Amino acid sequence: MSPATLRLHPDTEGLDRAAKLFASGALVAFPTETVYGLGADATQGKAVAAIYEAKGRPSFNPLIVHLADTAAAQALVEWNTQADILARAFWPGPLTLVLPLRADHGLSPLVTAGLPTVGLRVPAHPAARALLAKFGGPVAAPSANPSGRISPTTADHVLAGLDGRIAAVLDDGPCTVGLESTIIGFDGPHAVLLREGGLPPEPIEAALGSRLIQPSGTTITAPGQMSSHYAPRGSLRLNATSAGAGEHMLGFGPVKGDLSLSESGDLVEAAANLFGHLHQLDTLGGPIAVAPVPMNGLGRAINDRLRRAAAPRD
């Protein structure tokens, strides 16, 4: 039986508790002005993997990273002029900016689903700001609903979907915006509207002094859905029980390898290791063989990602 989820209040005690839970790798749902987010320390792979497990997500979509202020965002990514204009105008607020990661970002690769870019947001909600400031690190958070259900705008919505599956929810009443953040990416000097959301396009265009580009068929809007979205350079052979000639082996459970997703067969540990280990084996060059991973729990998302990585390339 899972322990019940704590309902915390946004006073000093509740915020301290929530920040300590993040530091310990636990999941805490917290209010933002858009919707409640399901947060975890974005630098701890197992904590990020636990987000996908709690939501029952069948695939690893990139997550938005929440930060206390613009300086914390600038430390993670290659900042640009338009991002600066938008951050000055709309942060804190319901706006997410997708930017290229810096080499020393320190985030778990599971946060970005292996992408070279990351979505960043400085929320305006006072409880979210207080929690992020107290924790002092990046918090990865999708909306705090089970996969396929609607986004929660109250702590009761969160508990209706996730009670017993997460450590705590920070309850500060209903969200004021109630729509997810607007997501803006960049294509060279152009700002691209990747998702409509709580901040309408007009004020964004007014701040930039130019029109937003609508994503075309070739723009990556939902990168987690692209078939060869994370593809290693070498070929990938799935459900392998031993390495063939020249192959680097990624093990799991009883199947040994050059690296193992989890020697004990723990799917949360395997998810946390997935992108990092694939990258590491890929840098060695040559084909990669991957041990079978069971289809229960996080195994579905792991297999989904492995199948995409193994898919034929364009």
Ligand code: TXA
């Ligand atoms: O208001 C919100 O944005 C809420 C609160 C909790 O911040 N979060 C939210 O997260 O809606 P989620 O996981 O439900 O949606 C995140 C969206 C996905 O559609 C994902 O594809 C996109 O952000 N995204 C994240 N990182 C991206 C990236 N590097 N490139 C393109 N899209 C990205």
Ligand code: MG
């Ligand atoms: Mg969502």
